[in-house]
Amino acid sequence: MSEPSESGDPKPHKTAEHQIGDPPQKEAAADFEAAIDAAGFGMFNILLLVAAVPAAMGTVYETSTMSYILPSAECDLKLSLLDKGILNAITYAGMISSAVLWGYLADIKGRRNLLIVGYAADTICVLGGALSQSRIQLMVFKYLGGFCMSGPFAVLMTYLTELHGRKHRQRIMMMVGIMFSIATLTLPGLAMLILPETWNIQIWTLSLTSWQFFVAVTALPSLLSFVLFFFFPESPKFLMSKGRNREALDAFKFMYHLNSRKPKDSFPIKLLANEVIVPVKKHAKDETIPTELKLPTECVEVQDPENQDSKKSSLRSGFTQLRPLFTKPYLGLSLWVYLLNFCVLLGQNTMRLWLPQLFASINEYENLMSGESQSTSICNILEYSVNRTQSQLEAVTRNDPTVECHVIITPSTYTNNLIVAGAGFVAYMLAGFLVNLVGVKLIMTSGLLIAAGCSIGMYWSSSAASTVALASLFVTMGSISATSVISASVSLFPTSLRTMIVSLEMMFGRLGSLLGNIFFPALMGLGCVPPFLMISAFMLAGCFMAAFLPLKNKAALK
Incomplete structure (x- = not known):
């Protein structure tokens, strides 16, 4: 009986050494899903x-x-309202400008490498921001921080998804949502501990205050991530997509060893399927050179001579992938989704990032007016905040010795932020269960309608308690709606377009966040109603757009 390779058998998943040494009963090459399932779930995943x-x-x-340091840094950095808006927004400018670059690098260099480099670069940028002595320095480092963080922000989800089997992927995404909620809870907690302190340390020409120590402490998670990801393997899905099956198999064995506590050599899968389409070269007699036969176990060095051509081919395929987004039936739908995310994130991130400043003003105003019968309405507070910021900035600018720039910061300044973050955490947990009962569309439209009502309702808020309640409800509903928009867009488009749609959608959302944070302080100078009316209008527009999305509950993915 002749060997399969001599008989022209089309299966290209056996190496030369496998063909020579093995008996006829040969194992079939396993695809990614079979291999990741065989690796199991256990200590590695934890x-x-x-x-x-x-x-x-x-x-x-x-x-x-x-958003947390603006009240504390106001005097040190001579911040105007517009400066505060730019500091809130400039991170998003960095993210927008580097989104395409990071997307390209993630597909060329790998997930793990990008996470390591991204978090290392972010650590440097955050520490640079902590040492800043002027608002321009701080703005530059925040822009660079956004530029560096855009990659890890997007790739973290992909990396976690690709290291779990189908059985666990949905739960992992819920876990990631909970992690983000925990992160938003820890930030006001850190602010309560550090920012009320009156530290002022001189090191050479550097003057370091409590807000700079607070910024330096927020670099620790990025530094820790940079170190920890060295101990994890590259995504085997990425490696297989590049034909690096030997490295992918080593990654699966490492995962299996940690999960099962068994030797790596006992991993049941010995051969991985070829997931790279390599042009098959032929002799004149139509005999196939076994280029593809080496792919399951060896790195694809055979692709190196054609590296330039493969890059051009990759670029061409990228444009080919984009083409359906600019033609029917997806052109109108994709523009609809981009505009929807623009409106939702403009409202959500503008309010979310200005709340710490707003609550700090409420706390300061209440301390100032203690014992007086004047109501703590949002309009009184905004008027007080705008006037005080302007007068203190003018005093500092002209070096008036009779006027001292001073901001009252106490732990209670950040208590309200903790309440808002806690409400968001609880709501996020509930939304995970509700989404299967009532569907994404109803949750999205209801959430945006409630958020729009809360924003305009702040105009009539006459106490700190009612302002906190409305703000908590707004941030909660806005957060759930923003997550629902991404979830909805995934089910509206076919697999081949999903990654591109989500990337472009997030870019438009960040653009909305950037513009909202610049418009908000400009409108605050005009009066009480305009800033809240702007947010309410965009959330209401998002609500109407969400209502007309062609979504069906539990529809099959395209």
């Missing part, structure tokens, strides 16, 4: 989730830290 906690914290801290 350690991976533990490592993902500081990673999630680092991504949240990068976008949210500025």
